[in-house]
Amino acid sequence: MKNKFKEIFAGAVVIIILIGTPLAISLNAPWMNLTKKRVIHLTGLASQGIWTEDLVTATNNGSQTFKRANIVLTQDEEVIFRFTSADVTHTFYAPEIGFGPIVVEAGHYYDVPFTPKVTGKFEYYCTTFCGHCHNYMRGNIVVLSHEQIKNTELAKKLSTDTVRADCCAPNPALAAGSSISFIKRGQLLFIDKGCFTCHGQSGIGGVFNPNYVNRTIPDLITLAKKLKIGEKKEADSLIKLLERGVDLDKLNDSPPFPSFSRFYAQYNSITQKILNGAPVVQKADSKSFTPPLLMPSWEYHLTRRDINSIIAYFISIYNWDND
Amino acid sequence: MYIYDDKIEKQPSVEIKLPEQEHSFNKHDLLKKSPLLKRILKARSFQFLVILPNLLVFYVIIIAGLIGTPVGNRNIAIVFIWILWWFLLIAIMVPFASRIWCTVCPLPFFGELFQRMALIMVRIGKTFNLRNKMFGFNLKWPKFLSNIWIQNIGFLTLCTFSAVLVTRPFVTSVVLGTMLLLGTLLAIVWRQRVFCSYVCPVSGFLSLYSMASTMELRSGDKDVCKKCKDKGCIRGNEDGWACPWFEYIGNMERNNYCGLCMECVKSCKNDNIALNVRPFASETKIKSLDESFKGFIMLALAMAYSVILLGTNGTVKDWANASESGLWGGFFIYAGILWSSALIIVPGVFYLFSYLSKRMSGVDSVTVREIFKGFSYILVPLGLLAWIAFSFPLMFINGSYIISVISDPLGWGWNLFGTADFKWQPLLPEYLGYVQLILLVVGLGYAISRGYFVSFRLYKTDKAALMGLIPMAGFALLVTMAFLIFFIG
Numbered sequence: 083m084k085n086k087f088k089e090i091f092a093g094a095v096v097i098i099i100l101i102g103t104p105l106a107i108s109l110n111a112p113w114m115n116l117t118k119k120r121v122i123h124l125t126g127l128a129s130q131g132i133w134t135e136d137l138v139t140a141t142n143n144g145s146q147t148f149k150r151a152n153i154v155l156t157q158d159e160e161v162i163f164r165f166t167s168a169d170v171t172h173t174f175y176a177p178e179i180g181f182g183p184i185v186v187e188a189g190h191y192y193d194v195p196f197t198p199k200v201t202g203k204f205e206y207y208c209t210t211f212c213g214h215c216h217n218y219m220r221g222n223i224v225v226l227s228h229e230q231i232k233n234t235e236l237a238k239k240l241s242t243d244t245v246r247a248d249c250c251a252p253n254p255a256l257a258a259g260s261s262i263s264f265i266k267r268g269q270l271l272f273i274d275k276g277c278f279t280c281h282g283q284s285g286i287g288g289v290f291n292p293n294y295v296n297r298t299i300p301d302l303i304t305l306a307k308k309l310k311i312g313e314k315k316e317a318d319s320l321i322k323l324l325e326r327g328v329d330l331d332k333l334n335d336s337p338p339f340p341s342f343s344r345f346y347a348q349y350n351s352i353t354q355k356i357l358n359g360a361p362v363v364q365k366a367d368s369k370s371f372t373p374p375l376l377m378p379s380w381e382y383h384l385t386r387r388d389i390n391s392i393i394a395y396f397i398s399i400y401n402w403d404n405d
Numbered sequence: 406m407y408i409y410d411d412k413i414e415k416q417p418s419v420e421i422k423l424p425e426q427e428h429s430f431n432k433h434d435l436l437k438k439s440p441l442l443k444r445i446l447k448a449r450s451f452q453f454l455v456i457l458p459n460l461l462v463f464y465v466i467i468i469a470g471l472i473g474t475p476v477g478n479r480n481i482a483i484v485f486i487w488i489l490w491w492f493l494l495i496a497i498m499v500p501f502a503s504r505i506w507c508t509v510c511p512l513p514f515f516g517e518l519f520q521r522m523a524l525i526m527v528r529i530g531k532t533f534n535l536r537n538k539m540f541g542f543n544l545k546w547p548k549f550l551s552n553i554w555i556q557n558i559g560f561l562t563l564c565t566f567s568a569v570l571v572t573r574p575f576v577t578s579v580v581l582g583t584m585l586l587l588g589t590l591l592a593i594v595w596r597q598r599v600f601c602s603y604v605c606p607v608s609g610f611l612s613l614y615s616m617a618s619t620m621e622l623r624s625g626d627k628d629v630c631k632k633c634k635d636k637g638c639i640r641g642n643e644d645g646w647a648c649p650w651f652e653y654i655g656n657m658e659r660n661n662y663c664g665l666c667m668e669c670v671k672s673c674k675n676d677n678i679a680l681n682v683r684p685f686a687s688e689t690k691i692k693s694l695d696e697s698f699k700g701f702i703m704l705a706l707a708m709a710y711s712v713i714l715l716g717t718n719g720t721v722k723d724w725a726n727a728s729e730s731g732l733w734g735g736f737f738i739y740a741g742i743l744w745s746s747a748l749i750i751v752p753g754v755f756y757l758f759s760y761l762s763k764r765m766s767g768v769d770s771v772t773v774r775e776i777f778k779g780f781s782y783i784l785v786p787l788g789l790l791a792w793i794a795f796s797f798p799l800m801f802i803n804g805s806y807i808i809s810v811i812s813d814p815l816g817w818g819w820n821l822f823g824t825a826d827f828k829w830q831p832l833l834p835e836y837l838g839y840v841q842l843i844l845l846v847v848g849l850g851y852a853i854s855r856g857y858f859v860s861f862r863l864y865k866t867d868k869a870a871l872m873g874l875i876p877m878a879g880f881a882l883l884v885t886m887a888f889l890i891f892f893i894g
Contacts, residue, residue: 085525086526088450088525088526092450092453092524092525093524095457096460099461103461103465103468107465107815110817110819111472111817112817138475139471139472139473139475140471140472140474140475140573140574140578141471141472143475144475164818166474166818167476168474168475168476189476189479189480190816190818190826191817193818
């Protein structure tokens, strides 16, 4: 009788473990909202270059494409942003609305209360260089008034994704052994590395950088001029030199064209900026926040030849007829 | 192992061959020294109670691997299995307590529950030749599979994908879940613990390295076993289940296939079971080539892991981690090198050294194959200490993750014990090289000193044994030097 009781008790314990464990876990899951406030879950995902509101778990990470978060809030609504990262350290920053920067370490949770006071559409960013998709880690926080929020069409329109969905797909043309031309490689690298997210499509510039003294990120389509190249003939000879991998430093004694020394000084300055980044930019309002878009260092992501191919590409597309 | 029921059916007239005594070591029976321990081990609820907490942790680990954070160092599936469990297993349990992990392992829990339809009590009845009532089909495991080749190949296969296995909680969960399922299904179809004995990839290396352990479960007096009519240890009785590992303790001379379930402690009518403490590496007999090859596989894997997990070569790491790097061509090169090293190159080199050993000993009556098999024992202390040396940095560098994960096992922002935000903190990294050096030298010392016993058994005279040992000691030295380069540079 005593043994039978022990057996029944042991069985009951096993059943309690089998049923109780998942139950207890699910009741304490992050998506179980026990507060009255609205909780917005944002997970940073470097591999896809997004902040997402989707649930990222060990099972679906790596096999699923998640949706970029474009958050719609109501003015004066008290919400809690619950940040986490599924891979590396990110920093969430929406400077124009005064939210952040919030450093989000992988696997940790950060609850940050937030109440938007002004209406409008505000971009958020990741300001920790988190990988090759870092430049795509942005989206919108749309704050609508109590009247506007009733207009579902407006809310939907404002929260539409503005960043290309295929942004982080690796380009096979850039793989080792590819036979693309030197200039074409520069063009593809500019896209692949996400440079266009700041320097604009095809390098036309114009991407707004909040509180930056020049307001927008510099274009690159006038790079030939910035490099002090005088004419198309000089540009063509420079492209050839870059393609051949000639050590430009050695040409200072016998310059290939008269203005070579001026070009070389500018070229050095620009390549150093690409290699080392430009972590400090001039603020429009020196007392206000740091502009979120800073030139990152590409030293460990681009070779000297990669950089030269990008420079050659922009020299090649300069419209000399405009001079 | 290798005792088949047709032999047992002839009991009690079965003749038990006592193991030949080679060299004697001092042993101390813990059950004689501690009546409390004896009482605990004799309690029917013992195994259930030690498996139960493990079952709970294991269950949480599988759930966490599926729905917890994908971040490895914040998920209990990765941190507990590949840092805590692995270190405890290889550095503490195996060297000091033999296959104690098998005592508490939850993998066969449901299979055994199905077979016994009991968690604590014993069922009396008749199942083939046993005196216990057991459920399921109770088929006999094929004789040609009654070895550890499946475990060898299974372990090598799993380890080929180790870069993914030890970093992705999901993959860890799926592998553990599959093993649990396999353990259950095999128990439904076949007799007793065939999963543990012949299939479980962890069990394979536990069997080999437990030979070196400082603990053993043995018959207290083999003459008592010989005269025993009951044979409850192997046939079962009202006090205990028949040995689920197919072992007869009356002639058991090695730890390899004893899972320390302690059923024989309960069922022995003569109170003749001893839990001995003994010197390290007391057993020196490798009985078959599957065991020899387990030694080579473990050695090759320890070297491969030293390069992949502890090394600095990014290309090899990328090859091993093809699921992230996408370098599948490199992965097949890596896998090819790993498999050929484990199954052809290292054994091939060892065979050459075995041939040299025969030539140097001047003894013609022993075949190179026998020398190869016999001397493969030196891979036990050598390999085990190398694995311990490899595992120290895992624990000391990454061990602090255990503290944070205990409070937040799924990486969901919980803080159960207030330690969730404990920062990563490597422990004594500056001394790890010295610790590894000492461990490797100890392994080399045991390989050579115990190698002499093997050599004497093979060549019969002192002089021949010494001469025959020289090439094998050279092999052990080369392996140690290789590990020193991998670990310390």
